[in-house]
Structure formats: structure tokens, C-alpha cells
Amino acid sequence: MKVVDLITWFESWVSPAWQEDWDNCGWQIETGVLQLEARVLVCLTPTLAVMNEAIAIQKYGVPINLIFAHHPLILHPIKSLCSGNLLTEISRLAFAHKISIYTAHTNFDKVIDGTSDVLGQILSLQGSVPIIPTQEDLGYGRVGDLPHSMTFQELLIKIHSKLHTSKLLFSPTTDLQQKISRVAVLGGSGASFISEAAKTSAQLYLTSDCKFHQFQESRDAGLILVDAGHFATERPACNRLVQKLKSLPVDWVELSQKDEDFRHFYP
Template identity: 60%
Template sequence: MTIADLIDWFEGWAAPSWQESWDNCGWQVQPGVLEQPPQVLVCLTPTLAVVQEALALRQQGTPVNLIFAHHPLIFSPLKVVDRGNPVGEMVRLALLHGIGIYSAHTNFDQVADGTADVLAQLLHLQDPEPVVPTDAGIGYGRVGNLPQPQPLKSLLLTIRQVLSPPDVLFSPQADLSQPVQRLAVLGGSGASFLKAVAQTGAQAYLTSDCKFHQFQEGRDRNLVLIDAGHYATERPACARLVDHFQRQGVAWAGLSQQDEDFRQFLTPL
């Protein structure tokens, strides 16, 4: 198998044509590695730390030649590639060392075993279906029933146990003893889908990056809004990608250990 074969297989599963118009999926840096056997480092966000991790793995004998990321490296057009610009520096290092960088973002959000679907599986949602269908069997978010109703407090503790977020925010008016049966999930920034989630009959909605007024909107739509953080809600799908790549027979695939949440919370002193 070559890198070209791997990307062809992936794009047959999560077609780049499904990405949103504002998105930038696909190759971010392609330094002529298509015919090489894939040695893939999977990450949520491509950062200098991840690129340096790839270089360190090379020094240790694992010749990483592809960083496969969920978030795009390049969102806005680059005006300069230089050492003073983090994105420019990553592009420079990738070209210099022959490491490709590929992104699967909103196309990967929609598919089976994508970001939302993996959350639904981890929380054992029954008969999950897209919150917003975009094509046959795919779409944004997932909604389904828990195996049995459980108190909101129990659900929050399960989310903390399964996803290990640094913190969990939830609607302040919520009664922790209230039973929750129907749950919607969407990894990453999903508060813009509140109206669609409310129409599914969900009682609670797990997502991230929720703002003050979005918690207010959730209350007004009779939804318990749960924010477990961007990293915690999307990182599990990256781990699942490693499994998929290994089953495809790639030479080496591993999950980045330098991926970062970018947030810390002060614990009570």
C-alpha cells in the first residue's frame, strides 16, 4: 500500500466533496510522498509540537511521512512562509523533511465512525441517526436513546469517565436528578445546531465551545446543554482512525502524544 492508496481509500469513505464551502479538507502539504508506504501520525490539530513529534519518531527509527489531522493546517490563504509564522514554519518543515500533511474535517464529521458517530458509540446510543442529514446515512451529529433512562448526574459522570475532559459545563437550571433517555451528540463546536437538536426530541445535547447565550438558548429550547470541550469530544475519533489505518495494512500508524487541549482549569486550592 502507498500513501496514494490510503488517501484513495479514505476519500471513498469520507469524500472531500462533502466538506463545507468554508472548509479546507484534503492535502495541506504534499511534498512528493504519494508513492511511499504510509507511516502515519494521526492528530486532532496539526501544530509545531506534532510536527516535532513526527521528526522525533524518525530519529527513533519510525520514518513518519504523513501527518493525518482532523483540523486543517491552512484555513486562510498564506501570504508568507517563514520561521516567524507557526503555519509557515510547519509548511517549511514538512517540505524540508518530506512529511505530508492531510486534513479530514467536516467531511469526516458526517460519516459512520466519524467524530459524532464515535461519540454515539462510546455513550451506547441505540439506533443513532444524524441530527442534520446531508446524504443517505450520513450527516452532522447523532441522536438516539440511551439503553435506559438515567439521572442527569449519572450521565455527566459517564461523560467524564468516557471522555476524560478537564471540565464539564452544563445548563445551570438543570435538575441533576432528572431522567435523560434521548441524547444528541456532536463533537467539536456544535451549538449552532441547537434548533435542529431540539426538533429531534433530545433531552440533552453533548457538544463543545458553547457560549453564554447558547446556554440560554438551550434552556429556552428545554435542552440540557453539555459542553465537554472540543478536544475531548473529537479526540476519540482520531484514535478510531488509527484503528482503521491499521486494518488497511499501513506500515505504521499511531496516535499523536503531543496533541493538545490548549486549555487548563484551576482546581480548587
């Protein structure tokens, strides 16, 4: 499958038209690879480390030509490209090694098998629907019922295990044995949707990037807030994308091993 055909297939599932006005989905850097057989490295964030990983894969004999990322490389208008600038270096390496970068961000957040939908599937949510509908069958976040009620402690253990996250932050509670049956999830930065999650009758909201006052807001709304980290809540959808691409006649596709959580905890 050529790169142009892969992108056509993807955009029939995840249209760039569904992105937010402030977002920048689609081609970030296109180095003239459209007619080449697609060899794809999927990542959450197109960092310099991921670009160097792609170059290393080329040196091992795989002519990789596309980095497929969730987060945009270019989000704001570029005013200059100067030596020593990170964007300049990534762009230089992209053209030097003919490795293009394509991004699906807020449009990928909304769809079936996108960031939030996969998160809901990991928790086996039943009757899952968007927290914030945008178009038919599309929207931000998911809310649904667990197959059977669990204690809050049991659910924390499941989230920790399934998402492979080092730490979980959660609302102050004195009852770890509280029964939880209805859960809302939103992969990535979902703190701004706390009030919407509370309106769904969810007892718990799993997301990331929550601040002090947002935990207070959630508590006052009667909603348990669990922050599992940006990387942990979005990386599973990248893995799902790899699985879907492998079902296509794509010559080579793998998940990046150089994606980083960027958060470390001591001790």
C-alpha cells in the same frame, strides 16, 4: 500500503466532496511521498508540536511520512510566508523532513465512524441518526436513545469518565436526578445547532465551544446543554481512525501524543 493507496481508500469512505464550501480538506502539504510506504501519525490538530513529534519519531528510526489531521493546517488563502510565521515553520519542517499533511474536517464530521458518530457510539446511543442530514446516511451530529434511562447525574459521570475531560459545563438545573433517555451529540463546535437538536426530542445535547447566551438559548428550548470541550469530543474519532488504519496493511500508524487540549482550569 503506499500513501497514495491509503488516501484512495480513505476518500472512498470520506469523500472530500462532502466538505463545506468554506472548508479546506485534503492535502495541506504534499512533499512527494505518494509512492512511499505509508507511515502515519494521526492527530486532531497539525500543530508545530505534532510536527516536532513526527520528526522525533523519524530520529528513533521510523521513517514517518504522513501526518493525518482532522483540523486543517490551511483554512484561509495564504498571502505570504515569512520567517517567524508558524505556518512557514511547519511548512519548512515538512519539506525538510519529507512529512506530508492531509486533513479531513467537515467531511469526516458527517460519516459513520466520524467525529459525531463515534461520540454517539461511546454513549451507546440506539437508533442513532444525524441531527442535520446532508446526504443519504450522512449528516452532522447524532441523536438516539440510551440503552436504558439514566439520571442526569449518572450521565454526567459517564460522559466525564468516557471522554477523559477535566471539566464539564452544563445548563443550570435543580434536578440532577432527572431521568434522561434521549440524547443528541455533536463533536466539536456544535453550539450553532442547538435549535436543530431541540427539534429531535432530545433531552440533552452534548457538544462543545458553547457561550453564555447559548446556554440560555438551550435552557429556553427545554434542552440540557453539556459542553465537554472541543478536544474531548473529537479526539475519540482520531483514535477510531487509528484503529481502522491498523486493520489495513499500513506499515506504521499511531495516535499523536502531542495533541493538546489547550484548555486548563485553575484550581
